[in-house]
Amino acid sequence: MARAPSARGYGRAVTTAPARIRLTQYAHGGGCACKIPPGELEAVVAGLTATGPRDPAAELVVGLDDGDDAAVVRIAGGQGLVLTTDFFTPVVDDAYTFGRIAAANALSDVYAMGGTPVVAVNLLGWPRDVLPAELAAEVLRGGLEVAQEAGCHVGGGHSIDDPEPKYGMAVTGVVDLDRLITNSGAVAGTPLSLTKPLGVGVLNSRMKATGEVSDEAVAAMTTLNRDAGRAAVAAGIRAGTDVTGFGLLGHLYKMARASGVTAVVDAAAVPYLAGAREALADGHVSGGTRRNLDWVRPHTDLSAVSEDEALLLADAQTSGGLLLGGEVPGAPVIGEFVPRGEHVVIVR
Ligand SMILES: Nc1ncnc2c1ncn2[C@@H]1O[C@H](COP(=O)(O)OP(=O)(O)OP(=O)(O)O)[C@@H](O)[C@H]1O
Numbered sequence: 001m002a003r004a005p006s007a008r009g010y011g012r013a014v015t016t017a018p019a020r021i022r023l024t025q026y027a028h029g030g031g032c033a034c035k036i037p038p039g040e041l042e043a044v045v046a047g048l049t050a051t052g053p054r055d056p057a058a059e060l061v062v063g064l065d066d067g068d069d070a071a072v073v074r075i076a077g078g079q080g081l082v083l084t085t086d087f088f089t090p091v092v093d094d095a096y097t098f099g100r101i102a103a104a105n106a107l108s109d110v111y112a113m114g115g116t117p118v119v120a121v122n123l124l125g126w127p128r129d130v131l132p133a134e135l136a137a138e139v140l141r142g143g144l145e146v147a148q149e150a151g152c153h154v155g156g157g158h159s160i161d162d163p164e165p166k167y168g169m170a171v172t173g174v175v176d177l178d179r180l181i182t183n184s185g186a187v188a189g190t191p192l193s194l195t196k197p198l199g200v201g202v203l204n205s206r207m208k209a210t211g212e213v214s215d216e217a218v219a220a221m222t223t224l225n226r227d228a229g230r231a232a233v234a235a236g237i238r239a240g241t242d243v244t245g246f247g248l249l250g251h252l253y254k255m256a257r258a259s260g261v262t263a264v265v266d267a268a269a270v271p272y273l274a275g276a277r278e279a280l281a282d283g284h285v286s287g288g289t290r291r292n293l294d295w296v297r298p299h300t301d302l303s304a305v306s307e308d309e310a311l312l313l314a315d316a317q318t319s320g321g322l323l324l325g326g327e328v329p330g331a332p333v334i335g336e337f338v339p340r341g342e343h344v345v346i347v348r
């Protein structure tokens with residue numbers, strides 16, 4: 001038998017699986033909601049960004065300056081290498097599904113830059129004294145399946161004994177540098193689109209607390225942003241990011257700030273997964289979501305919406321959709337970019 005999550009510690013390895021292990025109960029937080037909050041992260045990495053103005057001909061085309069989704073390095077033939085990594089604790093109880101979500105999320109940052117993933121390596125942390133190795137293999141199986149769907153090789157990885165289960169990937173892709181999509185590419189006068197509905201954060205919090213699974217949320221989190229990324233490139237879009245732990249408002253604030261424009265969000269046009277509002281009303285709001293809202297509040301005009309609406313807009317997503325400066329087929333327009341005004345973001 002595996003030990004209860006509360007009885008953590010290093011001891012004998014587990015060889016047999018109990019009837020039902022709820023992976024989320026072995027982690028303090030789940031998915032992108034366990035990211036270090038945006039303000040704190042920027043303070044931590046600030047010392048790494050003092051590289052001076054970016055030279056457009058430089059080898060490192062995208063570095064840390066604008067907190068973009070991935071680093072981009074110039075290679076031959078007008079191409080760039082796209083490099084990104086993402087890992088987190090279980091966001092769902094099922095190991096195979098956790099693997100699929102974590103892989104879709106890791107691959108997403110390449111799509112958010114307008115790129116195509118080529119090869120990934122796994123990052124695995126596993127509490128080998130409390131959880132069976134078979135479950136770790138299930139996590140990796142899920143990740144491999146999604147990478148294969150993306151046409152991305154899995155070339156290896158790294159695994160450590162860890163008090164909490166963690167999984168993700170480091171992904172390398174390629175991008176046509178003339179079609180690169182970045183945080184800083186937004187231009188006033190262009191529409192703002194979102195390719196997946198919000199609400200994954202509150203639904204995952206509910207699932208962690210009650211065990212109630214939202215199939216819609218799982219479907220959203222396991223869907224690759226490949227088609228959205230391709231559509232964005234085909235439409236000539238140059239501004240975008242994926243919506244993850246910092247929520248729509250957090251990622252939009254980063255985009256508008258980096259682009260020197262103001263983003264206007266039409267709250268009524270933002271799509272939500274079924275049950276998201278009810279989960280919020282029942283109090284299933286993560287600390288990460290509250291921190292996201294606190295972070296953007298000084299720069300955001302929220303006077304037109306209730307506190308609940310603002311929390312939903314700041315809901316920490318895992319493997320969320322692409323937020324794009326432009327229009328793509330099938331994705332709702334949820335606002336627009338306008339010249340920079342008093343606020344960096346306006347919710348109306
Ligand atoms: N430990 C770190 N060292 C250096 N840079 C970091 C570190 N952690 C994060 N960053 C950088 O900070 C920025 C914001 O990180 P964040 O993880 O939010 O980006 P992201 O990969 O797009 O997130 P997500 O995978 O959730 O979409 C990125 O440019 C990232 O490269």
Ligand SMILES: [Mg+2]
Nearest residue numbers: 069109242244
């Ligand atoms: Mg990202």
